[in-house]
Amino acid sequence: MEEIAGNELAIEKRDQAVLELADFDEVVRVYRPRILRFLLSSLTDRDAAETLTQECFLKAWNARAQFRGDSSLATWLTRIAVNLMRDHLRSRSLRFWHKTRGDSLDVMDISDWIPDGRSSPEDIALARQRVAELWKAVDDLSAHQRSVFVLRFVEEMELDEIAETLKMNLSTVKSHLYRALAVLRDRMGGKQ
């Protein structure tokens, strides 16, 4: 009985995802900031992130007929973005751009914006400093570690969802996340 209910739920979710894809403008409106955020956090290159976001939705548009709703729309789009990012990092020219960081996102862009209204200027300065330090530390992570970290702590995805998106074992995802946190903790602790 439970199995039948589970299957029905899965079919319903699948149909919903397929239906959601039918209105592509809405899909872009909802998921574009998310994909851009993931690429921006992973690449720290504004131009590349914007280009790849555009390309991600173009690929999704071209492949929309093949989408069967086996995964959520967010997972499907993020997987496309991850593949594009890997291709981008693999290509020689992009490696060059990655190295030179011609249009890299300025750490000040990030740290200048502090969400909650902190009372004292000291608190604001301290919060900015922490964000800047974390930004630099994330930049030093390996590509896999950074992807897992961003998907978990920026996109707030579940670990099994991350595993599905990155096509990794759950244990591999946990291992990358564990190492990433160790590196970040080490860097953040070392600065103080």
Place this chain on the structure above:
Amino acid sequence: MKFRKEVNAEPQGDSSREMRELAEAMSLYRSAMHHVAQKHAAAAWVSPERLAAESRKHARAHRMRLFLVPALGAGLAAAVIAPVALHVHHERAAVAVVAQPAPAQIVASVDDTELMNQIDSDLTQDVPDALAPLDDLSQQGSTNQSTENTNAHQK
């Protein structure tokens, strides 16, 4: 592993403070990234539908270029190389004509040699072949004259 060992090695208070600070920093980082992405998401955007149409047009133009460039190249090569090759061929043929003696002249020179040989052989003869019938006539004439002379004497 290293992470766990470090955590165990440090006093509990420091570790939890560090973790709290890291968690706070990650929370700030997440909020900042959301804000920055939202800000950049407002930038110029081309709808995928239009982009796909443009992309198809571009691919078609690229295919056409792939076909047209070699075709034009081949046409241009044919237009330039063929007349040049033809011209060169003609020039070589003309040079060959100038360099080689004319067959008629060869025939003439052979004929001259034969003619000279023939003349030479004719001259070495007492009576040339061409004058042989006249020789007969002169002999015949001299015979008649001697006969007439004999008759006259007899008369």
